[in-house]
Amino acid sequence: MGWLTNLHNRTSIFTKVLVANAVIVVVGTVTTVTVATHVWHDRAAEPIVAVLFILAGLAISMGVNYGILRLAFRPMFALQVTLDRVRRGDFSARAPEVAGDPDIARVIEIANLMLDRLAEHRQAVASQVIRAMEEERKRIARELHDETSQSLTTMMVNLDVIEKQLPDPSDELAGRVRLTKEIAQRTLDETRRLMFDLRPSVLDDLGLVPALRWFVNQRVVPRGLQVEFQASGVDQRLPEELETALFRIIQEAVTNTVKHAKAKRVSITLQREPGEIRAVVQDDGHGFHPVHVVSKDDKDRGLGLFGMQERAALVGGTVRIDSGPGRGTTVSVSVPDRGRGRVAGG
Numbered sequence: 530m531g532w533l534t535n536l537h538n539r540t541s542i543f544t545k546v547l548v549a550n551a552v553i554v555v556v557g558t559v560t561t562v563t564v565a566t567h568v569w570h571d572r573a574a575e576p577i578v579a580v581l582f583i584l585a586g587l588a589i590s591m592g593v594n595y596g597i598l599r600l601a602f603r604p605m606f607a608l609q610v611t612l613d614r615v616r617r618g619d620f621s622a623r624a625p626e627v628a629g630d631p632d633i634a635r636v637i638e639i640a641n642l643m644l645d646r647l648a649e650h651r652q653a654v655a656s657q658v659i660r661a662m663e664e665e666r667k668r669i670a671r672e673l674h675d676e677t678s679q680s681l682t683t684m685m686v687n688l689d690v691i692e693k694q695l696p697d698p699s700d701e702l703a704g705r706v707r708l709t710k711e712i713a714q715r716t717l718d719e720t721r722r723l724m725f726d727l728r729p730s731v732l733d734d735l736g737l738v739p740a741l742r743w744f745v746n747q748r749v750v751p752r753g754l755q756v757e758f759q760a761s762g763v764d765q766r767l768p769e770e771l772e773t774a775l776f777r778i779i780q781e782a783v784t785n786t787v788k789h790a791k792a793k794r795v796s797i798t799l800q801r802e803p804g805e806i807r808a809v810v811q812d813d814g815h816g817f818h819p820v821h822v823v824s825k826d827d828k829d830r831g832l833g834l835f836g837m838q839e840r841a842a843l844v845g846g847t848v849r850i851d852s853g854p855g856r857g858t859t860v861s862v863s864v865p866d867r868g869r870g871r872v873a874g875g
């Protein structure tokens with residue numbers, strides 16, 4: 530009996546119904562032909578003709594049966610394709626609605642509702658994670674500023690005083706003091722770099738455009754890339770969550786260009802239009818297949834592209850990635866403009 534259970538478990542419902550119908554058709558046809566042969570025994574045809582007759586009847590019935598079942602099961606196949614797209618990372622996929630079969634329509638409706646709930650849950654978790662991450666970064670940057678860099682600065686001032694009071698500037702003790710000052714200065718520079726990467730204070734103090742200029746000059750130009758940066762209509766401050774989202778998305782897109790694209794130039798444009806703010810980061814690098822990246826397993830996938838989409842969604846916006854081998858990459862962001870904000874620099 531084990532093989533029967535095994536066969537039952539491995540056979541799809543479509544095949545089961547197909548086989549069951551085929552059995553009915555075969556039994557029905559054979560019975561009908563047998564009865565007909567006995568009733569009109571005298572006028573019975575040649576056996577070969579009877580067999581051909583049976584086979585033709587069977588082929589036609591099974592073909593019709595197969596066609597009807599394929600049609601009836603089409604919504605289930607569509608559902609399967611949809612769920613497979615979701616499994617591969619396309620969380621916007623939904624199964625098409627069907628008319629005519631209330632049971633299947635209900636299954637599809639429930640599956641689509643489940644996918645909606647899953648998307649909402651995913652979005653809520655992502656937004657919590659992004660907010661918590663941003664808060665934590667701010668906290669650590671503040672700590673580094675208020676504690677570590679203040680202490681290092683005080684240390685440098687004290688070393689300066691000691692150095693000036695040393696009797697012989699060329700002896701070993703003076704050399705050690707100078708070396709200690711150099712180390713303190715390097716550590717201070719490194720701490721400032723870390724503070725900027727965590728949360729650029731210029732973003733909080735002066736706004737998006739100065740922060741982007743700072744980022745480009747400090748992190749991109751020194752890597753030998755030719756950068757073109759244009760901003761229009763963004764003189765006023767934007768709401769904080771918009772500034773953070775746009776800064777992080779552009780930062781990630783440009784960092785990807787620096788890290789992966791082998792590009793010669795990158796252009797960044799930021800534009801405020803009626804009702805929306807648009808940003809485009811375009812490079813002339815070797816490009817990539819966005820679909821291949823999205824369909825990779827979670828463990829092999831970077832967080833950057835995913836994070837961009839989530840950050841944009843958090844402020845009601847979208848990100849479009851247009852790329853392909855040999856034709857560079859264009860990342861376009863569009864977020865709804867939530868009215869005029871604070872004054873830049875204020």
Ligand SMILES: Nc1ncnc2c1ncn2[C@@H]1O[C@H](COP(=O)(O)OP(=O)(O)OP(=O)(O)O)[C@@H](O)[C@H]1O
Nearest residue numbers: 785786789790814816817822831832833834835858
């Ligand atoms: N501008 C680009 N040019 C060429 N390839 C790119 C570009 N942007 C992204 N990619 C490709 O897409 C992949 C995924 O990018 P993503 O930003 O998600 O991850 P990552 O940069 O590898 O890691 P992380 O951003 O988490 O540090 C990259 O590994 C790279 O192969």
Ligand SMILES: [Mg+2]
Nearest residue numbers: 785831833834
């Ligand atoms: Mg990245």
